[in-house]
Amino acid sequence: MSLEKMKDLHLGEQDLQPETREVNGILMSKLMSDNWDKIWNFQAKPDDLLIATYAKAGTTWTQEIVDMIQNDGDVQKCQRANTYDRHPFIEWTLPPPLNSGLDLANKMPSPRTLKTHLPVHMLPPSFWKENSKIIYVARNAKDCLVSYYYFSRMNKMLPDPGTLGEYIEQFKAGKVLWGSWYDHVKGWWDVKDQHRILYLFYEDMKEDPKREIKKIAKFLEKDISEEVLNKIIYHTSFDVMKENPMANYTTLPSSIMDHSISPFMRKGMPGDWKNYFTVAQSEDFDEDYRRKMAGSNITFRTEI
Ligand SMILES: Nc1ncnc2c1ncn2[C@@H]1O[C@H](COP(=O)(O)O)[C@@H](OP(=O)(O)O)[C@H]1O
Numbered sequence: 001m002s003l004e005k006m007k008d009l010h011l012g013e014q015d016l017q018p019e020t021r022e023v024n025g026i027l028m029s030k031l032m033s034d035n036w037d038k039i040w041n042f043q044a045k046p047d048d049l050l051i052a053t054y055a056k057a058g059t060t061w062t063q064e065i066v067d068m069i070q071n072d073g074d075v076q077k078c079q080r081a082n083t084y085d086r087h088p089f090i091e092w093t094l095p096p097p098l099n100s101g102l103d104l105a106n107k108m109p110s111p112r113t114l115k116t117h118l119p120v121h122m123l124p125p126s127f128w129k130e131n132s133k134i135i136y137v138a139r140n141a142k143d144c145l146v147s148y149y150y151f152s153r154m155n156k157m158l159p160d161p162g163t164l165g166e167y168i169e170q171f172k173a174g175k176v177l178w179g180s181w182y183d184h185v186k187g188w189w190d191v192k193d194q195h196r197i198l199y200l201f202y203e204d205m206k207e208d209p210k211r212e213i214k215k216i217a218k219f220l221e222k223d224i225s226e227e228v229l230n231k232i233i234y235h236t237s238f239d240v241m242k243e244n245p246m247a248n249y250t251t252l253p254s255s256i257m258d259h260s261i262s263p264f265m266r267k268g269m270p271g272d273w274k275n276y277f278t279v280a281q282s283e284d285f286d287e288d289y290r291r292k293m294a295g296s297n298i299t300f301r302t303e304i
């Protein structure tokens with residue numbers, strides 16, 4: 001059963017809002033934690049491509065770019081299904097009879113493109129054993145936080161984030177689904193040269209999509225013409241994706257995602273955090289950030 005059919009189950013909002021549980025210190029929905037053994041034992045394949053991100057770092061955007069590259073810029077083919085059916089979200093677990101990410105992935109013919117928000121130490125070990133390619137996308141903490149905050153308000157399957165002030169504290173403490181942003185970006189950064197990992201930044205993609213799309217195509221060992229490249233840049237621009245029902249999550253019932261609270265395709269703009277953080281919140285966040293990121297040589301741009 002597809003996710004769009006969820007409304008037919010007559011679940012109320014309180015049934016959707018997940019109970020949470022920690023697995024290895026990482027907050028997850030109870031459904032994900034109940035399913036953890038199966039997720040951990042997921043069998044990856046050598047020709048799988050995994051798109052790994054912290055939530056709200058530009059996952060859907062990267063999925064669309066990858067799909068367009070794999071389909072030689074054929075927009076029709078990329079409209080074949082919703083983004084979440086084209087690229088199974090491996091740990092996302094829904095109540096039966098709905099399809100969970102693992103079910104979709106196991107049914108999908110190879111070569112598969114999969115999605116995860118898991119921190120590096122929780123990635124099913126078969127991905128390392130099979131040497132699957134991985135694209136990791138990182139986005140600066142403050143924009144990720146604001147995006148995650150608004151997403152948590154509109155997506156009834158995520159815990160209620162409270163006020164922005166309250167949410168900033170949860171985010172700093174890593175007490176949000178998929179855990180600490182700081183550990184996530186650092187953890188993936190530390191292993192990037194030991195595996196087939198392309199580590200990208202949202203801000204770079206926004207600054208020069210052509211350059212970053214070329215990097216992805218090279219990583220996928222795909223030759224693309226200038227014409228196809230330009231088509232991909234256009235089709236995966238924020239304004240075009242915002243109107244694409246196969247990419248913008250508007251086909252889900254509003255009992256799951258209520259776009260009138262905040263659209264999934266919200267702003268798509270580095271530096272938007274400035275419209276939400278007070279000066280005091282920003283200074284306090286930066287001081288804590290310096291402590292948490294000390295010792296790492298990873299640098300982020302909070303605006304471009
Ligand atoms: N084509 C695109 N260009 C730029 N940003 C995009 C984009 N498609 C989606 N996004 C942004 O990526 C974020 C969602 O990330 P994810 O796909 O990982 O959940 C949202 O950020 P904002 O909430 O800041 O607008 C969304 O607007």
Ligand SMILES: O=[N+]([O-])c1ccc(OS(=O)(=O)O)cc1
Pocket residue numbers: 003055056059084155157256
């Ligand atoms: O319910 N969904 O389809 C869903 C839930 C979470 C989710 O998270 S996100 O961070 O990948 O946008 C995306 C889709």
